[in-house]
Amino acid sequence: MLAMDKFDQPYNPKETEDKIYQFWEKSGYFNPDKLPKRHKKPFCVMMAPPNITGHIHVGHALENALNDLITRRKRMQGYKALFLPGKDHAGIAGQYVVDRELRKQGSSRFELGREKFLEKMWQWMKEYGDSIDNELKKIGISCDWSRKRFTMDEDYQEAVRAAFDYYQKKGWIYKGKRMINWCSSCQTSISDLEVEYLEEKGKLWFIKYPLSNSPEFITVATTRPETMLGDAAVAVNPKDERYKNLIGKKAILPIQNREIPIVADDLVDKEFGTGAVKVTPAHDAVDFEIGQKHNLPSYEIIDKRGKMTRESKVCEGLTVKECREKVVSALREQNFLLKEEDYSHNVGVCERSKTVIEPMVSDQWFLSMKDLAAQAIRAARKNQIKFIPASRKQIFINWFKQVKDWNISRQLWWGHKVPVEGEGEVLDTWFSSALWPLATLGWPKKTRDLTTFFPTDIILSAREIFFLWIGRMVFSAMELTGKVPFKVIYTHATVLDSKGRKMSKSLGNTVDPLTLIDKYGADAVRFGLVWQVTGHQDVHWSEDPLIAGKKFCNKLWNASRFVLQQIGIPNSQFPISNKISNFKKLTKADKIILRELRKTIKEVDKNIEKFQFGQALQALYDFFWHEFCDVYLEASKAQLTDPKRKEQTRRILLHVLANSLKLLHPFTPFITEEIYSHLPIKDKTMLIVENWPK
């Protein structure tokens, strides 16, 4: 397919990669339906759909290099392999980025209106969606683009409605006033998993609440004095001897001068603060629970913009922060402030906007988790799903044991509309992602793809979306189809920066895969990433393995050149055989290289089966560089001058090279396909569909 003289040039990844990718796409082999006849047994992996919020990062590159590695090997082994790509509309995150763009231009989504804003969203989706696809193609992944899905596709919306209906008929979906996490900047509720906790150096204020008809008082400790304006009670632990005689009595709430009861509840920790806690049912999750149990009134003193309401009386219109200052100074003046201590504690912020989360009571849709969680736990316990690493199994079970009902509604414009419900009320983006392995294959219709590829074989994901996504896919599929959605859950390493910190835009420590590909070539980047996957839960980012990858590609290229020169391309067509018995009168060097090749095949297979991708690659590296290049290639130089050995040495060179290329193909697909295309082998196919060595 290439003019041979090209092969005399140094390896040029840029030129080769684009050309080879087109070559693959043209072949149709990414599509399992277009694979040769020998590919029968279905095999399926799904891409974790990237958010349409920006560009791919190094985590995507790693994850999909592994997805592709697995797929390519299975394809070569004769499976009818499908690697299904797609993207996620990313509800809150998606809306947030577009809104931010608008604000940069001095506009906003409110100014645009819902209709126009959604148009913008789709425009964004088109632009960024395509760009993400192209970025993924640069990595060389062999996914079937004809089956590409987006979580807001027409038929995907249908799947979402079908799932919602199903749960509703079961009676598991309900609407109610519950405590939720409210982001005043995104103007929506968010789930517990979307709240991020940051340590904050704050204060612990000790406030005296006078007892009714008594000169005495009870002291409460709080980090949020402003919420006292909405207090409905003081709570103590029933076993706390200090306060036993106060239970049932009344206290006077300072500033508001309202009488509130003193109640007893197990949720109160005797050891913390004074052992007495102020109860604000409308603005704290625990307090809400206590309020329910004791039938306390709920005073909503903070509104959805993060401002104090009329209910707060003295602070109406102030921000939470302003109100806090006002309340503290008022308490100080009126002698209700006993003391204040420095206190560092965790403050929940919106993972998207970093705005402090206001817990508040709101009318929201929920999905009851009781039966669904039980399903997921059962699947894990019965080992219907294999967890890699194995420790994930217990983590999975433990999370589902304590999971609360899922707040599935969001007050956004971008997303799946909640059936019945009006504008501006959409489903949590994860409600649709949870259906990914089903909806992408056509569910709820009984499509051919669904029967062929579902349940899928393996799912790869980052730790951070283990519950958010993986957990929810498990119970969704089990409930809706009665089957686990995948046989294996592989939680891959997180790529941290060289100092071991999480990569983030704000820290400025992110790595751009495209820059790396430009610098080293895609094969070298894949090599470098996979090299570092050795079974740990983290990878400390280093570019060194990528440099090694680049050098390795160069070595591969030059060794291949040598072999081809010896064989005398392009005239002869060697029928090469995998059977070593076809080689006779072997020299010591011949025997060693053939033995080492066999050992390496075993080693690579064993390690890939164990998900030890880095070790598999290292075995290949050592074999090719040291056994083949340093030893055998050198030995072959003498053998090639001996007329009695010449022919067989040529065949062995070609045999070992061809098999090395096959083994390396899932790791470094571009260069191996390119070199393979030059090998003078009878009846060969493209490397992507060649037989995996045995």
Place this chain on the structure above:
RNA sequence: GGGCGGUUGGUUUAAUGGUAAAACGCUGCAUUCACACUGCAGAGAGCGCAGGUUCGAUUCCUGCACCGCCCACCA
């Protein structure tokens, strides 16, 4: 607070119940015969700390420290 992972040459990481391997970097030599993105030779760690098991531990156990990640309603 709970869980998980890590702590090995300058750096990033392997392996292993009997005194440690690779990549990158470093030093010296070689070389226009596939490859300087090369070859050969070499320096460099006794494997976080403290106990224990063992004939023997970097490897197993216990505790501690530090780093990181995840989860959690401590006001």
